[in-house]
Amino acid sequence: MNYFKRPVIPCLILFIAGATLVSELDGTAVLLGALPATLVAVGTSALRKDATPVFLLFFGALGGVQMATLKHEKQHAADILYTIGPPVSCSVQGRVVASDVESDMGRFRFVLANVELMTDRGQFAWPGRLLVTFRSQGTDSSSAPPIVGEWVSAKGTQELPSGFQNFYGPNFREALSRKRIYAVLRVSGTEDLQAIQPQLTVIPALYSTLRDVRLAISRSLMELLPEREGRLATSLLFNDRRVLRDEEIRVLRDSGTFHIFAVSGLHVGILAMILLVLGRVAGLRWRAAWTLVAGIVWLYVAMIGFPPPAWRAA
Incomplete structure (x- = not known):
């Protein structure tokens, strides 16, 4: 034993x-x-x-x-899908828990939790999560998807994910259900998306606060650093390639260094080491420094939406 x-x-x-x-x-x-x-x-x-x-x-x-x-x-x-009978036009509101960092042929995706679903059949508290997709032709910040922690409302058509079609094809419906995503909302464009400020409970309020902290840090980096360096630092720190320009993305891809801007365990380790050194310089004991670092690292990973590599490292 x-x-x-x-x-x-x-x-x-x-x-x-x-x-x-x-x-x-x-x-x-x-x-x-x-x-x-x-x-x-x-x-x-x-x-x-x-x-x-x-x-x-x-x-x-x-x-x-x-x-x-x-x-x-x-x-x-x-049961809810059986009641409303998708595809159906509806409006939803919820908290963003994951968001694309770049578009897929002009289409962005993000995932909502704490979803309220409004249809002609009534209002429902949607269980699990909802995948929202929309097409954007613009390149400014208003055309990008919302960031993690933001509350949004959207109007579109709710559908079932594509199921198993042939032996060699993927079953997206089953794959998404393993991520607690049971339906897809297709939005025509950014004009049907709107940021909202609902009454929040403790956990959603924490995520909203982390989102505000992230935006404040991003603004500070943009103001304190030169324009190009500010964009690079923001993208590197928050796993957000939307702030990069098309020319910068093309250069990074051609040089084979674009992977550096995807937050991984290496980024989390470097951040933890920097914080640990600063804590020791400030006079903290090892145990206190490690405890403080662990708390900050977990808040940082929550701030950027718990990407799997960073989550495993944390």
């Missing part, structure tokens, strides 16, 4: 196993299997006076609860 004193891998395995069982089996089968597993884990822990089996069982149950929540959310979304 010495191996299980730090059961990182066993906990991960039990978490995945619990999520898989709940995903593949119905509720009755899961309960029938969970009851004897609980009795065995509790009995083993009592006989050996070791809490490891119960600890592992907890992570299995945690994975099962997580998957059950996602299944319920997906079913709720399916």
